[in-house]
Amino acid sequence: MPKSAVETLFDLIDQTTTLIEQNLETTYLDALTESIANIADGGRVKVEDNLPDAQTVAQLETIYATVKLNQFDAETIRQALQLATLKGLRQVKVEPNKQMTPDAIGYLVAYLAEVFGGADQIKTVLDPVIGTGNLLATVMNHIQNLTGNKLQGFGVDNDDSLLELAGISSELQGLDTTLFHQDAIEPLMVNPVDIAVADLPIGFYPIDERAADFETHAASGHSYAHHLLIEQTMHYVKDGGFGFFLVPNVILETDEAKQLVKWITKHVYLQGLLSLPVNLFKTKEGQKAILVLQKQGAGAQQAKQILLGEFPNSNDQKAFAAYLQQIRTWHKENIN
Template sequence: MSQKEIEQLFNQLDTSAQLLQKELDVSYLEALSETGENILGNKIPHQIDDVPSDEVVGKLTQIYKEVALDSMEAEDIRKAIQLALLKASKTDVLQPNHQMTPDAIGFILNYLIEKLISGKLEKVRLLDPAVGMGNLLSTVYNGLVSKKISVEAEGVDNDDLLLTLASVSTTMQRQNVTLTHQDAIQDLLMDPVDVVVSDLPVGYYPLDEKAEKFKTAAKNGHSYAHHLFIEQSLHYLKDGGFGIFLVPAQLFETDETPGLMKMIQEEAFLQGMLNLPNELFKTRNSRKSILVIQKKGNNVKQAKQVLLAQIPDFKNQKAMLKFMQEVDSWKKENI
């Protein structure tokens, strides 16, 4: 990893985005999307009716000339883009469901996926049905590739701006990712996948007529979107495939819990529930956990002991090492 290269690419993205933000009178996120597409479009600034101005086009062209993606590792490119996305989250004040999944959480999810599939698969198909800006999917993708696992991935989102940013990011990183702009609760045109990994949107799903087709639909009023996403993900998992989700810590403490549990028991095995460190979250209600489920199939069984754990503070290396050893032991004995 080259910190200098990461900072240089971030500065190029940031400077060019700021120029476009001012010139086009758009949000930082929109400007970042525009500059990313310019860089991928032969490094030629997109100009309509003399906007941006010739002066700004000249400045952008000079910045783009110095962008050297081909000489950078994919993970370094991801980290540079992530810095720009972090700035966007502060500059544009993004809603919670549009916030980027923190790297520390992404690395834990990646570690769990590696453990669960190690020794089983040399090629993996991934799906993130709420891909957003693509940072979590890219984190897992790069992590698996670093372990010599071949990866192809699918991402779905109904927000065209976030999906454009995901496209810019994954294309810059030279990743084999197919992105689809649609509501992930609708039927998806894709082959089954080995792993679904997602930071699920939390809240109510507004389209009751679509939700009522699901086992997790609420009997009255709107259904929980994250419940529907879990069920939908199982539809697109191969038998024995894993769903690894970032979910509210209170997932199994609501009035809709019985419907969710019934669906999981019918379709899959609940193999783990891991609470993330409280220090990561400002309030009790915003705390998240990691849900691990495995779709039923031949030679797939319920773990003798469900993996229930409190993930320690990421800064406590000794405690983290002990946690990883416990996961390793659990996997050998149960999966």
């Protein structure tokens, strides 16, 4: 059985990454960043302090010569890079908050962005916790494929290794992204965007003095980072624009939710909260949802009826397709 384009490209990336990993005695993830940087540079191998050695350079250049990126579309490149990145993340046992957003979830965020944001109206996208860049790339590729319009993406992360990987990955896909290495809770150098997407890290934010500047901060003790990030992100969304956040399924039911709900009532419209398919999670307690917020202003109004529910099992294709159509119908009836 012939290999798919994704498998073919992944094999090339994996071979070169493994060669670099072994010769430089580094991690697979760092070697991956090095390898795709070489690909982005036309197959020229970066050598520092005689590493990689001459034999490895020759092997790499031979493999790179077979990589013709113009044979692959952006989504194929993203999927191949995703497979390689997942391999690297498994090796270093990265913490849960830095795990890559799975495609099954990324595609749903992209679909909701298309329906709520209006694909033709979306020109700029922000991800304040971009990580490896997979979620932002999934959304940008989806909207660009639908409309033919070139989007501008912005990403923020405090992990320089993941950010470097996101940057080179975006370059290989031909995406126009500007990335910032910083704490996303600090002021951002980003003009208001049409939509924002984020797979939010769950946990407490350690700097209470900075959290105190936010309406969603806790009355005492550390504040939830995901609450602060929601408030921060929507500050950088245009009036009437949307934010799509991956959050704990019970985000509005916790004791700490009072300040968040108060802020939501004051500044944005809660237009939807959709639980993701339970079969995508190991436990019911670990289940996540997509929170859909719309910034007030520019004629935006609270939906007549908030979109609440749970996606059906993702393996039931018929029920799943029907549910996606129900969301589109709901939007026409409830969002002006």
